[in-house]
Amino acid sequence: MKCPPPGSEAHGLKGLSEVVGNARLVALGENSHGSSSIYELKLRIIKHLVEQEGFSVFALEMPAVEAEYINDYVKYGRGNIDQVLLKLTYPSWQTQEVIDIIQWIKKYNSQHENKIEFRGYDMQNGWSALGAVKNFATSNDSVLLSKLEIISTLYEKSLNAGQPEASLLKKSDEVVHYLKTKSYGSLSIAKVQTIRHYMDIFVQSLAFHFGLEHAKSRDEYMAENIQWIVENSPDTSRIIISADNTHITESGSKAGAFLNRWYGKDYVSFGFTYKTGTYSAYGPKPFYEVHLPYVGTYEYFFSKSRYNNFILDLRLVESIPLLNQRAGFRSIGSRPQEVTQFYEIAIKDHFDVLVYIATSKHTSPLKK
Structure with missing residues (x-):
């Protein structure tokens, strides 16, 4: 399905409900933690899932206890945004883009009887x-x-x-x-x-x-902690999970692989990537350049689409040869990747859905 560019006010997500179906857990990945464009699109997807599909839990890749303080903020208005910023332990989340998601959840909760919970599932602290x-x-x-x-x-x-x-x-x-x-x-x-x-x-x-x-x-522990959130939420709760692509993937021994094994079709994973632009990362520079994709990468193939930005349900694609074989796929994470940004994977083994953005803009850090 086509989606409008990041920052657009148009909805453009009418087909998303069909892609998600009745899944209880929807995992939204990211190929780098420092792409504002991904987070702007994530927020639009979150809005759709909450307003149109009744999702009621947002779970971020962050320590569980710190997330509970943020939950108090979005549900009950306790504390203030400066305290929230301190509780976003990892610098990757101390950005305007993550604050925008939190503030939208808070605003939604202030206007609706059915509240969105904010949860964390990491265990490093x-x-x-x-x-x-x-x-x-x-x-x-x-x-x-x-x-x-x-x-x-x-x-x-x-x-x-x-x-x-x-x-x-x-x-x-x-x-x-x-x-x-x-x-x-x-x-x-x-x-x-x-x-x-x-x-x-x-x-x-x-x-x-x-x-x-x-x-x-760490991935198995995070999966167990997400399982705890599921088991300690009402049976009708539907949960949005936000993490790096490498955590929500259904391949290997990653968190998403455990969740896929435990929940089957109730778990749907969205892998995010982009063609060009900039990203933020832990390093001396305010932002870094995205390497252009080359022949033999999925991003190069996606860049030839007539759409600049789109969501592709990989479960429905059978006849495109490249998607049925291994190819390069961008993976950056939280640190600068200036030597190589592409690693060979079999994309359909990793994700149910692919989200492609033509241009990435780096995030805006709020704390040094």
């Missing part, structure tokens, strides 16, 4: 997860608090030493078990489940950070 459980314990459970104080000390020593203290994981697992068996009658089930989830995230971060023998990959 162990301190914030542990801190949230400690805050809970301070008000509700002195026994739990004493256990967490010991864990905090062991955790700090472990980080300083670069390896875990012998009893850190054991005591953390004990707290996980304690929380699963402890009843807090005066508190809502949802509140207690969330605290249990934060403790699980802390244990995930321990295993991941220290490379423990039983550790899973």
Whole structure:
């Protein structure tokens, strides 16, 4: 389906509902975190999915605890935009474009009874997860608090030493078990489940950070945390996931592959790419140049379309030879890619839907 260029006020997304179908989870990727054009289009897709299809959760590739503060902002108006910016832990999200998405969700919530939830599912920040459980314990459970104080000390020593203290994981697992068996009658089930989830995230971060023998990959942990969001949302909830293409892909051992395995047709992945322009990245320059696609890349093939910007349902395309074989596909992420930006993939193994934009403009950072 054709879509108007980024920044256009025209809707141009009438066919999107048919592409999404009845899927409960729609994953919106990005081939770089620093493309304003992708985020402008994402916002238009989010608006459509919320207003036309009843999606009610937006989940961003960011730590879960920090996202809860942003959820309080968009649902209840607590805090302010400067505090929100600080909670967007990764510099990639500290941009005007991500703030625009958050502000639109807040405005929508102020005008509608059915609210959009803002969630995070990453697990790299162990301190914030542990801190949230400690805050809970301070008000509700002195026994739990004493256990967490010991864990905090062991955790700090472990980080300083670069390896875990012998009893850190054991005591953390004990707290996980304690929380699963402890009843807090005066508190809502949802509140207690969330605290249990934060403790699980802390244990995930321990295993991941220290490379423990039983550790899973970051992608598998993120997939498990998205699964938790699904299981702890109303059965009617439909969820938008936003992350790098390399996380939402259905190939390999990435988060999207787990979600595709668990949810089947209820999971639809959108891979995003572009032909030319600029992008922002972690580096000394304010922005970087997009390499022109060449013969043998999907982007070169897409650039020959009569449409500058379009959405292609790869599940419905059978007769185009290039789409049935491996070719170069742009992948940048959060860091500058000035040597090569293309990596060979079999695109139909990775994504259900391809979103192509002719020109990328870099994002606008809001915090240095």
